[in-house]
Amino acid sequence: MRHILVFAKTPYAKTPYDRWLAGSDIVPVVVTASEYAAGYAHLPHVHAFDAYDTNQLVEKTALRLAREFAVEAVFARAEADIVRAAHLRELLGLPGQHVASALAFRDKVVMKDHLAGGAVEVPAYRRLDSAYSALGFIAEHGYPVVIKPVSESGSLGAVIVREEADLDAYLADPWRGAGEIEVFVPGQMYHVDGLVAGGEVVFVHPFRYLNDCLSFRDDDWVANLPLTPQDPSYDRLVKAARAVLAELPTPSQTAFHAEFWITPDDRLVFCEIASRTGGGMISAMVRQAFGIDLDREWLYAECGLPSTLGAPSYRPAGALCIPPRSGVLEHLPTAGQPECVREVALTGTVGQRFNGGVKSGLFLAGYVVGGDTEEDVAANLERVAGWFSDNTRWRPADSSGGTA
Structure with missing residues (x-):
């Protein structure tokens, strides 16, 4: 019997890991969010957490389970799990995506740093670490610009800033932490x-x-x-x-x-x-x-x-x-x-x-x-x-x- 650790931030109906693995000798050990726990409850190894995206007990438990079951692989399909799964693989010497790769696909600035000057055009961009970096970028490139978190998915937190009033409204909100600013691309x-x-x-x-x-x-x-x-x-x-x-x-x-x-x-x-x-x-x-x-x-x-x-x-x-x-x-x-x-x-x-x-x-x-x-x-x-x-x-x- 072999085991894999699965970060399962999806409902069971969408990702029935045990059914997919039926006929193999692989058993999934599941770490999931509380709202999805009932769907996986029939599986032998399921651990659920509130505030799943930010709860660091997820990482602690995943590490314990990975060692306890000597897992051979770590699977994570949700954006929130990409980097935490990469850290775990690297810590345990497991195959799969490691941290440098995960960050290149998750942090929009690291991503564009890899691609700038390459075969595909990349819009002008800059890491946004304060109001000053936003002001400097707009002084150089003008309006409109897009400001977004460096590591969210689904356009969450993205703001189109078309004029100074939009910028003032953005800056007046509570600081959201590191982000990215780039020129607006129509099309x-x-x-x-x-x-x-x-x-x-x-x-x-x-x-x-x-x-x-x-x-x-x-x-x-x-x-x-x-x-x-x-x-x-x-x-x-x-x-x-x-x-x-x-x-x-x-x-x-x-x-x-x-x-x-x-x-x-x-x-x-x-x-x-x-x-x-x-x-x-x-x-x-x-x-x-x-x-x-x-x-x-x-x-x-x-x-x-x-x-x-x-x-x-x-x-x-x-x-x-x-x-x-x-x-x-x-x-x-x-x-x-x-x-x-x-x-x-x-x-x-x-x-x-x-x-x-x-x-x-x-x-x-x-x-x-x-x-x-x-x-x-x-x-x-x-x-x-x-x-x-x-x-x-x-x-x-x-x-x-x-x-x-």
């Missing part, structure tokens, strides 16, 4: 998702965003749609993703989620990359569209298990994430959904109170939507978003009832 945003196994890119595909990563700020939906190989941007994006992976200290086994802009004057510009699967419904979309479960295949690669990847088949499919509004959810539609829906993930319950969108990867309702062509899928994504909006009811949070 259509794309993402490229894939898998590296045995040091080779074994799957890669580009997608475009409908709406954008900041739509959640307006409680608006965001969607993802695969590009066809005939799309004029397809080859450019695949080539850019491969170039970025080649210039970074990319681990031999990893999923990746990269983002790029194509500007109105047709420049391809790097945004960021993560050594994990994409958030929201991206993994579900890839599974429905290509028949590939990126998380499972990544786990197999980390464990040295044979891949089940075959030649990808393709059915057009897109992903839709709808954030909550501010208020108490009175009715959540679960019946009568359009027939184009292939997969659903609902994260809220009637009577629950919400404060609007938090980040692009977190949603109240997620859908994978099909169609005969990419154009059909794009229209169906709009149709499902409209159906959900028309059939969902909210009441103000200060009304009677509801939970905080």
